[in-house]
Amino acid sequence: MKTIFEKDKNLNSKPFYLNENDFIEENKRTLELNLPNMSELEVMRHYKELSDRNFCIEKGFYPLGSCTMKYNPRVNEEISSYEGFLNLHPNQDDADCQGALEVIYDLENLLKIITGMDAITLQPCAGAHGEFCAMNIVKKYFEVKGEKNRKKVLIPDSAHGTNPMSAKMNGFDCVEIKSNSDGLVDVEEIKKAVSEYGDEIAAIMMTNPNTLGLFEENILEISDILHKNGSLLYYDGANLNAIMGHTNPKLMGFDLVHLNLHKTFSTPHGGGGPGSGPVGVIKELEEFLPNPRVHFDGEVYSRKNDYKNSIGKVSTYFGDFSVYIKALCYILMLGKNLKDVSSDAVLCANYMKEKLKKYYKLYYDKICMHEFVLSGDIQKQKGVSTLQIAKRLMDSSFHPPTVYFPLIVHEAIMIEPTESENKEVLDRFIDEMIKIAKEVEENPQSFENYPQKTPVKRADETLAARHLDIKYDFSNK
Ligand SMILES: *Cc1c(COP(=O)(O)O)cnc(C)c1O
Numbered sequence: 001m002k003t004i005f006e007k008d009k010n011l012n013s014k015p016f017y018l019n020e021n022d023f024i025e026e027n028k029r030t031l032e033l034n035l036p037n038m039s040e041l042e043v044m045r046h047y048k049e050l051s052d053r054n055f056c057i058e059k060g061f062y063p064l065g066s067c068t069m070k071y072n073p074r075v076n077e078e079i080s081s082y083e084g085f086l087n088l089h090p091n092q093d094d095a096d097c098q099g100a101l102e103v104i105y106d107l108e109n110l111l112k113i114i115t116g117m118d119a120i121t122l123q124p125c126a127g128a129h130g131e132f133c134a135m136n137i138v139k140k141y142f143e144v145k146g147e148k149n150r151k152k153v154l155i156p157d158s159a160h161g162t163n164p165m166s167a168k169m170n171g172f173d174c175v176e177i178k179s180n181s182d183g184l185v186d187v188e189e190i191k192k193a194v195s196e197y198g199d200e201i202a203a204i205m206m207t208n209p210n211t212l213g214l215f216e217e218n219i220l221e222i223s224d225i226l227h228k229n230g231s232l233l234y235y236d237g238a239n240l241n242a243i244m245g246h247t248n249p250k251l252m253g254f255d256l257v258h259l260n261l262h263k264t265f266s267t268p269h270g271g272g273g274p275g276s277g278p279v280g281v282i283k284e285l286e287e288f289l290p291n292p293r294v295h296f297d298g299e300v301y302s303r304k305n306d307y308k309n310s311i312g313k314v315s316t317y318f319g320d321f322s323v324y325i326k327a328l329c330y331i332l333m334l335g336k337n338l339k340d341v342s343s344d345a346v347l348c349a350n351y352m353k354e355k356l357k358k359y360y361k362l363y364y365d366k367i368c369m370h371e372f373v374l375s376g377d378i379q380k381q382k383g384v385s386t387l388q389i390a391k392r393l394m395d396s397s398f399h400p401p402t403v404y405f406p407l408i409v410h411e412a413i414m415i416e417p418t419e420s421e422n423k424e425v426l427d428r429f430i431d432e433m434i435k436i437a438k439e440v441e442e443n444p445q446s447f448e449n450y451p452q453k454t455p456v457k458r459a460d461e462t463l464a465a466r467h468l469d470i471k472y473d474f475s476n477k
Contacts, residue, residue: 001053001455003472004046008036034474053455055399057268061425065371065402065414066160066211068241068263069270073330076266080325090317094302101301104318105294107328108278114331114338115237115257116250117280121289122324123315127238130258130277131166131205133314137256137281137288138203138232139170140311144288147230150202154193154226156185158212158406163205163236172202179408183212183364190222194229201229207236208252209243209369211406213349213416216252223253232256232285240264241418242346242370245339249280256281266330267323276323290314344419345370348426352417355430359437363409370418376411379437383444386411389436391458394451396432 038046055062062069088097108120124130135153142150153167156177164174175193180186185206194201204226208216216222223233235254241264249257261276262269269275281289290313291305318324331338346369353372357365360374376386390400390413402414417426439446451457 001049004036004038004043005034005472005474007042007046008038057420060397060399061417061421061429062399063401063415063417063429064399065213065373065416066238066405067269067402068238068260068370068416068418069399070241070418071420072266072268072326073333076326076329076333079329080322085322085325090321094300098301100321101294101303102296103321103324103328105296105301107324107331108294110328110331111259111278111280114240114244114248115259115280116248117257118283119286119289120278120280121293121314122276122278123290123313123319124258124277124279125315125320126275127236127258127260127263127277128162128166129314130260130279131162131234131236132169133277133290133311134234134256134258134279134281135166135170135172135203135205136311136314137279137285138234139172140288140309141232141285142202144309147199149200150231152197152200153202154190154204156206156210157408158183158185158210159205159207160211160236160238163207167205175201177204179212182366183214183408184210184216184218185222187218187221187225190225194225199230201226201231203232203234205234205236206254207239208249209239209371211239211414212364212373212409213239213242213368213371213414214364214366215242215369219252227253238263239370242342244342245336246342250282256285261323261327265327267326274320274323276320276327292318341419342370345417348417348419348421349415351423352415352426352430356415356433359434360413371414371416373406373409374413374415375409376413379440380411382440384440384447386413388447388450389413389440391450392436392439392447393432395453398429398432 057069057071084099088100094101104122108122111120112118121133124133142148151171151173152175153172154177155163155167155174156179158179167174175197177189177193178186204222206216208219210216226233232255233253235249235252235257237249237257237259240259257280258277259280261267261278267275287307287309288311289307291307291310292303293307295302295304334341349368349370349372353362353368356374361377362372362374376389379389380386386403390403393400404412405414406412
């Protein structure tokens, strides 16, 4: 497909809608403006063609594990674009934005109920940003307490890469905790780390269910050991979709959590945003949250900078406000049925896992939560890698699952169906995966040539990583 500049037949002519005489001299451009000279219809066709090349949930099944690519009801988009929200400026007086402050206040309260935490900040703009904010709170908490040697953070080997990064960026050293043969955090390893490092341990960062989609059954024992050691427990809430209304991080013994509103609560994601990664904390950590917060005296909402040991701000104003509106609508719309979201997500994942485990290696064969991780090891022995299976899937009507994550599973294929798909879709995907397993048996060579139907075939990934080239070069015109 040509770029819009290549489609323009007369690049250097001035676009007809700009009249030089409309501008005062000092505001006039001194350089040529490279705008394509096209009709509105041509522009519309160009962008429609581009958008048709995207894969999206409205086009097909999108089982990207760890990402929760579920369908987000359109009504929430519509409400978040109401003019009263859209045209509000955060510098307006409290009196002008009572409704927006109420949205923030109500969402925080609902997220407190869902997580069991005592206070929430909505400021962080992504999961990783929430992790950073929370680990900053951990750091400040121990500074204020005078426990300055707590410099170590325990992180399971199944953790998302952002966990060690968030710890490191706050000056902590990471200690890796090995998983056991059940795919769970090994309690003996925790005990070993505690006896080795003792009061150097600031916190553990855990995901539950973990990134293998397995529930950490020993979480109460783990939280007990760490609390007795004076350490904090941080909950990576990216997998909250599996447990809503059934249990919560507080019941598991966690002290801080982050959530991904763009995974669990009705904001589409990908393409870099907008996202939101609220952080929840227990009472003892509330004073460290970012300022400002919203108060309600029973009649009026107001903003105050009154967290006395606040880590400061992590976003401009309150963060990604439009995402809060969608999350609030989603939670209010579902009410107590939010529990069914998680039940259905777990049911869908277990159904697929049971059907596919006869064809792909399943290292941890037990009941899973909202996602599961297969391995392409059997196929790899026949000469077909997980990457080639993913490329083959690109020629079907499905988005490939997450591959090569988590790192502890060879040739990992991580599937998260979400609750929003029906059985017919799940069955079609299962059939496709079985078909692929059979193709591997019969004709492994054919996998060298996929994808064939996509606009770009096989990108040279090494070249793309080393010589990133995403700019259009006008000098070639
Ligand atoms: C997605 C994810 C994150 C990071 O969230 P972002 O919003 O992408 O920054 C952290 N941990 C886990 C387990 C995740 O799946």
